[in-house]
Amino acid sequence: SSKYVLSQMHPMWQGPLVVPGGDHQSPIDIAVRKTVFDSELKPLVTSYDPETCQQIWNNGYSFLVEYDDTTNKNTLKGGPLRDEFRLCQFHFHWGETNDWGSEHTVDRRLFPAELHLVHWNSDRYSLFEEAVMEKNGLAVIGIFLKVGKRHEGLQKLVDALPSIRHKDSVVEFRRFDPGCLLPSNIDDYWTYHGSLTTPPLTESVTWIVMKQHIEVSHDQLAVFRSLLFTSAEEDVQKSMVNNFRVQQPLQGRTVRSSFT
Numbered sequence: 001s002s003k004y005v006l007s008q009m010h011p012m013w014q015g016p017l018v019v020p021g022g023d024h025q026s027p028i029d030i031a032v033r034k035t036v037f038d039s040e041l042k043p044l045v046t047s048y049d050p051e052t053c054q055q056i057w058n059n060g061y062s063f064l065v066e067y068d069d070t071t072n073k074n075t076l077k078g079g080p081l082r083d084e085f086r087l088c089q090f091h092f093h094w095g096e097t098n099d100w101g102s103e104h105t106v107d108r109r110l111f112p113a114e115l116h117l118v119h120w121n122s123d124r125y126s127l128f129e130e131a132v133m134e135k136n137g138l139a140v141i142g143i144f145l146k147v148g149k150r151h152e153g154l155q156k157l158v159d160a161l162p163s164i165r166h167k168d169s170v171v172e173f174r175r176f177d178p179g180c181l182l183p184s185n186i187d188d189y190w191t192y193h194g195s196l197t198t199p200p201l202t203e204s205v206t207w208i209v210m211k212q213h214i215e216v217s218h219d220q221l222a223v224f225r226s227l228l229f230t231s232a233e234e235d236v237q238k239s240m241v242n243n244f245r246v247q248q249p250l251q252g253r254t255v256r257s258s259f260t
């Protein structure tokens with residue numbers, strides 16, 4: 001209805017463009033010709049249990065699918081990682097049109113959306129909240145979304161979005177396998193040390209950005225844009241779009257590739 005203001009830029013995104021004293025910020029552009037192949041990088045090993053899926057909720061910035069991370073049922077290891085990491089949630093970033101929306105870019109190429117699978121270092125810490133403050137605390141897998149054929153596995157999630165339209169709405173969400181969102185090839189990736197792309201922007205993330213994207217349909221992505229930044233009580237509703245951070249300077253960091 002007319003009271004919904006479309007594509008209002010969310011005030012939070014006018015937040016800190018660069019963190020004072022932060023020289024390992026994310027997201028970044030991955031300039032492929034400046035990446036360095038590292039033959040020591042191992043294949044990534046993921047093991048996810050759909051039975052540990054708990055809920056899906058709108059936190060006013062994105063929507064998150066959360067997993068029970070009190071046991072070691074959803075693990076990530078290998079790749080650039082020395083320790084074992086535990087999945088706690090996944091979420092997305094997207095634009096108001098299919099022309100932009102991703103946080104990372106490859107040779108400045110923008111994708112309409114980006115999926116983040118968030119893991120914390122369960123070998124060294126006992127809670128996500130602890131790990132988020134530490135340099136080797138988090139590992140986030142970034143996967144680009146392209147508009148194309150419908151993603152069958154994603155549809156169960158898309159069907160749940162209308163029930164969490166407003167900020168702070170939560171619904172039970174069960175038996176979702178996050179592995180169904182991985183591209184067929186997870187051996188080819190880029191990795192670098194960076195930060196959360198939203199406050200608190202802590203520099204605790206080993207980023208693992210997949211070279212291969214996944215495809216979702218135009219209609220599936222359109223449902224993401226039907227979410228709202230605002231809670232049900234607010235007078236003016238704002239469409240949840242453009243929930244990505246502006247790109248940050250590389251500051252001399254090297255992005256390594258697992259492939260030539």
Ligand SMILES: NS(=O)(=O)c1ccc(O)c(NC(=O)NCCc2ccccn2)c1
Pocket residue numbers: 012059061116118140195196197198199200
């Ligand atoms: N986008 S990201 O870097 O993968 C990432 C991963 C795990 C996280 O907890 C966050 N950030 C996060 O949860 N921030 C608390 C909620 C929030 C989100 C946006 C703005 C302010 N506060 C970002």
Ligand SMILES: [Zn+2]
Pocket residue numbers: 091092093116197
């Ligand atoms: Zn994210």
